Amino acid sequence: SQQGEEDPQALSIQEGENATMNCSYKTSINNLQWYRQNSGRGLVHLILIRSNEREKHSGRLRVTLDTSKKSSSLLITASRAADTASYFCATASQGAQKLVFGQGTRLTINP
Amino acid sequence: DAGITQSPRHKVTETGTPVTLRCHQTENHRYMYWYRQDPGHGLRLIHYSYGVKDTDKGEVSDGYSVSRSKTEDFLLTLESATSSQTSVYFCAISQAGRDNEQFFGPGTRLTVL
Numbered sequence: 001s002q003q004g005e006e007d008p009q010a011l012s013i014q015e016g017e018n019a020t021m022n023c024s025y026k027t028s029i030n031n032l033q034w035y036r037q038n039s040g041r042g043l044v045h046l047i048l049i050r051s052n053e054r055e056k057h058s059g060r061l062r063v064t065l066d067t068s069k070k071s072s073s074l075l076i077t078a079s080r081a082a083d084t085a086s087y088f089c090a091t092a093s094q095g096a097q098k099l100v101f102g103q104g105t106r107l108t109i110n111p
Numbered sequence: 112d113a114g115i116t117q118s119p120r121h122k123v124t125e126t127g128t129p130v131t132l133r134c135h136q137t138e139n140h141r142y143m144y145w146y147r148q149d150p151g152h153g154l155r156l157i158h159y160s161y162g163v164k165d166t167d168k169g170e171v172s173d174g175y176s177v178s179r180s181k182t183e184d185f186l187l188t189l190e191s192a193t194s195s196q197t198s199v200y201f202c203a204i205s206q207a208g209r210d211n212e213q214f215f216g217p218g219t220r221l222t223v224l
Contacts, residue, residue, distance in 0.1 A: 033211075
């Protein structure tokens with residue numbers, strides 16, 4: 001069964017706006033990762049946040065992690081048309097060399 | 112795509128036929144993974160490998176087998192393809208001790224008629 005559940009399943013915003021996607025998970029984790037998938041392509045790693053971190057930034061990306069609520073959010077600021085893609089969260093549990101992926105959020109940036 | 116190739120990229124086959132998908136890496140990463148991606152299910156792990164000849168099952172391993180005889184190659188075999196195995200298959204790799212950040216291949220679209 002899926003570890004991560006993402007919300008919303010689809011999001012459509014105007015270029016320049018901020019996009020926020022959420023991920024909830026069920027069991028304790030070592031880290032949580034976000035990936036992007038452009039249509040017809042493989043996934044690309046965006047950012048990783050460890051269980052002892054609360055917030056992390058990378059360029060226009062900001063990730064937060066709340067282990068007490070077992071949830072994470074990905075914020076993309078000042079969105080661009082090129083950000084149109086599906087975004088997946090994935091969790092890594094301690095000692096397990098596997099990731100469990102959520103179902104993804106499909107983000108559309110309208111010009 | 113981080114030195115990962117998948118072949119074939121597209122395949123159409125008939126129910127009951129055997130199918131082998133190949134993943135090849137040039138990164139010398141220890142771990143290799145096979146996922147399938149279906150609408151509404153995200154990515155689900157089929158099998159993974161933690162070294163040459165060392166493999167383990169994932170979430171949806173029934174109907175699939177794998178082999179890894181060399182570090183660079185990880186094969187996924189459908190012994191007798193079924194229509195429920197129509198999917199997009201992704202290979203991924205990761206290094207040991209790197210938080211399991213994974214790098215993905217371009218995918219193989221398999222259609223079983």
